[in-house]
Amino acid sequence: xxxxxxxxxxxxxxxDVLQRRLDxxxxxxxxxxxxxxxxxxxARAAWPxxxxxxxxxxxxxxxxxxxxxxxxxxxxxxxxxxVIRGERKTDVPDGYTVHLRxxxxxxxxxxxxxxxxxxxxxxxxxxNDGVLTVTLPKAKESLPRQIAVKAR
Amino acid sequence: MSELNTVxxxxxxxxxxxxxxxxxxxxxxxxxxxxxxLIVADVPGxxxxxxxxxxxxxxxxxxxxxxxxxxxxxxxAREYDEVDFATRFRIPAGIDTAAITxxxxxxxxxxxxxxxxxxxxxxxxxx
Numbered sequence: 001x002x003x004x005x006x007x008x009x010x011x012x013x014x015x016d017v018l019q020r021r022l023d024x025x026x027x028x029x030x031x032x033x034x035x036x037x038x039x040x041x042x043a044r045a046a047w048p049x050x051x052x053x054x055x056x057x058x059x060x061x062x063x064x065x066x067x068x069x070x071x072x073x074x075x076x077x078x079x080x081x082x083v084i085r086g087e088r089k090t091d092v093p094d095g096y097t098v099h100l101r102x103x104x105x106x107x108x109x110x111x112x113x114x115x116x117x118x119x120x121x122x123x124x125x126x127x128n129d130g131v132l133t134v135t136l137p138k139a140k141e142s143l144p145r146q147i148a149v150k151a152r
Numbered sequence: 153m154s155e156l157n158t159v160x161x162x163x164x165x166x167x168x169x170x171x172x173x174x175x176x177x178x179x180x181x182x183x184x185x186x187x188x189x190l191i192v193a194d195v196p197g198x199x200x201x202x203x204x205x206x207x208x209x210x211x212x213x214x215x216x217x218x219x220x221x222x223x224x225x226x227x228x229a230r231e232y233d234e235v236d237f238a239t240r241f242r243i244p245a246g247i248d249t250a251a252i253t254x255x256x257x258x259x260x261x262x263x264x265x266x267x268x269x270x271x272x273x274x275x276x277x278x279x
Binding site: 045046049050051052053054059064065066067068069090092093095096097098099100101102103115127129130131 | 231
């Protein structure tokens, strides 16, 4: 199982670069990150990466926001759209030189239209270990309902 | 600004489950100053007890496992898989390996590798 080598002496850098290119091939956030250059080029896909699940009673949205605390992200529901706004800062600490930079600072706004009406008052969000979880209970009228078929 | 494409995973998550045994290298920043090397890695979904950080023979090995569960398929939209993380660093000489510290916060791991006193830059006076 290959894992990435980072060799500060550059001796094994070729192997590491190959592995990281493979890891990054399907990762839309990545870009070239060489020491001394500016932050990697703008991500081709939206950030943060987000998964949406549906249970019988609710929609659950999970987004990966490593490094963010509650104060760095704002979640709101506007017109049946879930809006996640925030900023991920990754400053170079003062007085340090940069060997490798793969974590770009990024300010983001993501809007996810919701497939059904939700009970806005009951929407909850939590942030644990860099994963934001938003639970949106479906509105009563959106819950599945059996419709009786009457025979004539 | 429609962001959400509805995707139905008809066959469930069989391919996602197989993929989950694969571990990827997390995005990493590496900094250095006169006193230490500093490594910052993005490991979302990982708690301190899920991190295995080992130093052996000049190699710093990081393995980070996510919290299990919480990935109910099928998904309406899926932009990431909950894969684990693994990577290795070759550490140059001059690090006080007994004093390496690491802490995790909000899904980010910060590893500090202090330089041994003998390796710090020192001005040499010439008589």
